Amino acid sequence: MKPAFATLLLSCLMFLLPSQLEAELKVGATIIDVTPTKFPVLVNGSMVSRSVKKVKTKVNARAIVVADGEDRLAIVVVDSCMLPRPLLDEVKTLAAQRTKIRADHMLISATHTHTAPSSLACLGTSADPDYVPYLRGKLVDAIAKAEANLEPAQVGWGLGKAPEYTALRRWIKRPDRISNDPFGNPTVRANMHAGRKWEDVTGESGPEDPDLSIISFQARDGRPIALLANFSMHYFGDRDLSADYFGLYCNGLQTQLGKDVGEDAPPFVAIMSHGCSGDIYRRDYTKPTEQWAVTDDINEYAAGLIKITTDVYKKIQYRKDADVEMAEQRMQLNYRVPNQQLLEWAQKVVKKTGDRLPKTTEEVYAREQIILHERQSTEVVTQALRIGDIAITTTPNETYALTGLKLKLQSPLANTMVIELANGGDGYIPPPEQHLLGGYNTWAARSAGLEVLAEPKIVESDLQLLEKVCNQRRRFYRQSQGSAVKAILAAKPVAYWRLDEFNGPRARDTSGNQRDAFYEPAIAYFLEGPHSKSFCGGDETNRAVHFAGNRLQARINDLKDHYTISLWIWNGMPLDAREISGWMFSQGPNHGLAAYGDFLGVGGTQHPGKLLYMNGADRKLHAGKTAIERWTWNHVALVRDGKMVRVYLNGNGKPEIEMESAPGTEGVVLEQLFFGGRTDNQSNWEGRLDEIAVFDRVLTAEELKSLSK
Template identity: 25%
Template sequence: MTNNLITSYFVCLLLLGAVSAAAQKGTAVFKAGFSEKDITPDIGMEAPGNYGKRYHTSFNDRCKVRAVVFDDGDKRVALVGLDLLFVTRDVVQAARTEIHKRSGIEPEAIMIGASHSHSSGPIGMSEPGDYDNASPLVQDLVENKSITSDPGYTQHLKHQIVEAVVHADANRIDAKLAVGVGHEDKVSFNRRLRMKNGLTFSHPGVGNPDIIDYAGPIDPDVGTVGVWDLHDNLLGVIVNFSNHATTNPGGISANWIGPMERTLRRATGHAALPVVFLQGACGDITQVDNLAKHANPSSREWWEMVGGRVGAEAYKTLLLVRRGAARNIPLDYRQKVWHVDRRVPAPEKVKRAMNLVVRDPQEVGSTEWVFAKETVLLDALLKNKPQAEVEVQSIQVGPIAFVSNPAEYFVQYGLDIKKGSNFPFTFVVELANGCVGYVPTEEAFSKHGGGYETRLTSYSNLEITAGTQFANEGIRLTNEMTPGDIPEPPPAPEFKTPWSYGNVAPEVD
């Protein structure tokens, strides 16, 4: 089943408690704990989200690690959302190792996903060992002409991820859980458009007369999970939605995830409500509508608009939850790690790029120079790492499957995973457990494809079938698990007599 088959607008249902191995002994077990920690960068640190150097000069709102740990008496799983452009494989592995050491949660049961905030902390596109023994030219391009991770910030990031999960684990209490799917289709748009020349362009521009139509869909699902204690106090919320975090309100920011959290806190009256955000498949989805009839909003307006509407839809979903009887909420997890080949630039392309990067970008043209730099870096990267390590993971919480990939993943693949999943609720989580850049659909590389996301760079370079591999593995891993029960509200009472006030003929005098 898919979310769309279950509901045309909302699906809301409640799972109260859990039955696990411990429950069979007479003790019902379902526990949950939330925690958040600060990962706000300092003024002057590098600002991510570009291929060159930028620096933070102002502050808007805080960036966070938000974590939830679930426990069914047999297994524990952790879901972690970061206000960060992406998270590297090295950071994930180090954090998982320390979390396991301190809490006992299995590394394979921990999902760490980034929101893709373009206004967050300094995280570089390269990992340790990527450019070992590279030429002085390449080293200079990496260190001085590209985004780099700040070593102190990286250590702080790892520490805060670990602290958030360990603290959430320590906070576990008896809980009940509800899941629903809201619908928001006014703030996200496919940024790839079909053009009259037969190709597909990314952001061809509002008013461009050569645009035919959008080249792909969006995903309007607002996946919403609410968790309460046994006295109906809201402990925390998980939200899953597909939209680039590129509203950039000005300065350091969690991006639109900030006002989304604020909206939920104000609506629920819970000033410190933990809101774990997990980014959906949005490699080709942003807030920009290239077919708009009016001028774009300001960045701050966009920031409020996207976050406010997604938060409001999540709250509306929680309001429709029906609270029924205790049900089975099993936890489970699956993981596959493998290596995917990188695409190799043609030798003549590398030679031309080498000639361009030694020249002044103003002379070459900034765009031409940037992608020449990326070609040179990719050529050097291939010498050390001709393949990328990738992970696909599926974590089950009752009838919900959270299915990860490490990419800026095209939305069509997310829709495919939802369609192929046997779970009634499937939430796709991109940029989780590592980062391999853009992973477009295979169609995007066809003769009618094209656009920014298909460009071959040191950031985005996996073989063309990578996206299909991720989808197939995500579906396979998910369908190895058995969904928990889908509870239903209490049945309507047996009919006895009609309402006497209403059981009358029309009166005209």
């Protein structure tokens, strides 16, 4: 064939067959009732075994199949607390035999309702032996029926915000209020619902994620086919057998959006998948008791989320040419198995229990130690898929909201959804630093037994899979720079730490002087910081870290006796908890109080709530005049001008503290700096710090005022 003729033929084909040269998106969806037929049925979600006899709302499996002419994938969300990987592997194998979908192109997740039949043995509850085989067949049917409903379609992305409907349930306790774990050890520094008692806690242990993410599928004529939503809220709580708020949301949305679907078309399918909610609940403990929840009625709660969804739905824009791509990885992860001493303790407890089911927390966790010892490790599945410019990734665990934010903010695509408890139910995976804070989410069991580094390993696996299906590199997360950041940088700091990291140990120096600082281990990351609109752009949240007894270490080897420290503080300690609520800044060698060190803190029973200054030479406390309210952001600046020390609060031109600091530090190089604690680790900071800047000169009161806005 001559080149000219070949070119002409190719041009004609491109003109005549454009649909063959772009992805032809097809979507099918269905709902399969998976309510058990045999009662009573065992139900997951409690420490000890329980069963129910009544059905309040049906439980369902809701499935979507997406195809582009070359590849097909299935997404199934089941009204279940957790689903075991071996069962789901069987379902996928059977479904692959009945459909044209590969087993590794199927995503099956649980909503995490705590009132659904048990299909996974966990803590004191066994899997229901009659329900598991029944569910297996129903899930295969769901995938096959959704595929049978495939039709030409279009897809769009929507994002709503629902901060009133989600909040942190895991709070950090005061260092003098630590409680015991089930093994008798005082390790519980953070725990679920500890925020109910404000006097016991110093603050939340992580961020929340208010995103209500929506993927909408429509027929080419605009008829709704399916909607896949994703939200981070653990569960509401219901009675008897129930799909919880997940089911109420889906049913209500189907009523509203599906009313115009004709009789000849498949019914509209709404799905609520579970976002990263391991440390999330609906009660906002930052508020007084009467304001803990936006509503205590489950129907009103679901209706509120439906309203947000329908408002977003109206604005969604669609594309018809979306192609699909999916990938998965299987990893072997270790369990945190008991040492010999713990194993012997567990064996003694289980021996006393005999053949009966465990009735106490001690008995439950003793049995779990033996199970972990026997298993040693397990296989977990991670996945990523792409539908056009929309990405989904999964974790087989109850993941913290921080983990979801890590994945969303680093995904190659801005439109990314994270579905947890997918393709398995391997329990909680706290970020590594959260293990140091202890609590129920960290107690070794099948419900939280994976190795300490499981979370970063799963995050990295997901990011690599996202890069693969998107054919793009991950994004590098860094906070945007608002006017307050630009003001600090304009003042030429020698070091500037924004403290916006997802994890440690390194705190990036934003000044450009390459003076990164290093976090000690007991730190909670990515909490809300001060004045987001000033420090960031748009609707971005400014981020801070919460110190739980450890510090941030830095070295600046040319800082002498003319310098300024600027930082934002948020004190978490009740003012009557100890003499000094906490030291936020100190300098000198580690593990001691140097005579030339400056120390800055906040008073407790001594000088309640007032700024404190101490010099290592005389070690006398000097207090400010203004009391700082607990759990509020305040700007503090320490200025050393030779022998003179001035401490400023919130840009006030008149210092809170002004004094001559004898014997002075003239000529001494103050190399080692600590933030969030004292050099000897006494009364370290309990609360948040943010936007720490160090200057090798004396800033004027006017300059400090500009930094406090």
